[in-house]
């Protein structure tokens with residue numbers, strides 16, 4: 263979708279605020295201009311620049327699915343100036359959004375295959391977009407396995423949705439918390455995500471994996487997937503290099519010749535291995 267001024271944001275209304283954890287919240291946003299709302303479209307994995315007037319812009323994935331029309335959602339942790347300002351927003355407030363930007367997860371290529379989603383912490387935000395998209399088109403995919411971990415029970419995001427996924431007979435959900443992060447009531451796994459992936463033992467045949475989370479989780483999950491038989495071109499992730507313009511103009515996000523904002527943010531493990539060593 264293009265606009266006259268590339269940097270002019272769409273005006274968005276905050277429709278709903280969900281406090282996911284003590285420091286993470288989800289905003290549901292709708293376009294104030296009904297014409298823009300009707301035309302807006304995006305693909306799973308794309309991102310945008312979200313702005314609070316007077317505070318600035320920051321980059322988040324679109325955490326809701328393109329199959330769910332009329333709104334977008336973002337989930338974020340308060341880490342700095344803009345996210346602090348976004349924490350102060352209430353239902354009915356106005357903020358800005360420009361996008362969608364970047365490439366997307368290849369759902370067409372994934373059709374007819376099994377999907378394994380592996381996420382840690384707030385890394386579930388970009389993965390949730392693909393999960394929702396795949397569940398809305400459930401007949402197009404074979405087995406769907408979701409493995410999600412957080413440091414503690416209190417750090418799990420999208421709890422309402424995790425409960426919904428747990429109840430679905432057509433989804434295998436594995437939830438885990440780090441040792442010591444469990445409560446007395448916790449019925450999920452206790453252990454780090456890579457160990458739970460090994461235990462879940464998803465089949466690699468005719469399957470794609472989508473992995474997002476802290477770099478340390480990704481680092482130890484990739485060898486487990488390799489051991490299970492997943493080839494590098496069947497493992498996708500999304501990079502979160504610091505960005506400014508989001509549209510390939512400022513040179514802030516590049517890794518050698520690769521612009522994460524335009525060539526990514528979605529890459530498979532084979533593509534990531536080809537990136538210059540500075541990455």
Ligand SMILES: Cc1cc2nc3c(=O)[nH]c(=O)nc-3n(C[C@H](O)[C@H](O)[C@H](O)COP(=O)(O)OP(=O)(O)OC[C@H]3O[C@@H](n4cnc5c(N)ncnc54)[C@H](O)[C@@H]3O)c2cc1C
Nearest residue numbers: 320321322323337338339341342343344345387502503504
């Ligand atoms: C494509 C993409 C998708 C993203 N999706 C999400 C999302 O869905 N939810 C979410 O919470 N965050 C996401 N991020 C990270 C998010 O953009 C930053 O955390 C945010 O811009 C911080 O804004 P701020 O003004 O509050 O913090 P700032 O004041 O700009 O920074 C606060 C601190 O965070 C560090 N920081 C800022 N940006 C990054 C970054 N990209 N990587 C590592 N450290 C950073 C700064 O160095 C500083 O230490 C995404 C980033 C990218 C590039």
Ligand code: FES
Nearest residue numbers: 508510512513523
């Ligand atoms: S963020 Fe400006 S070039 Fe990528």
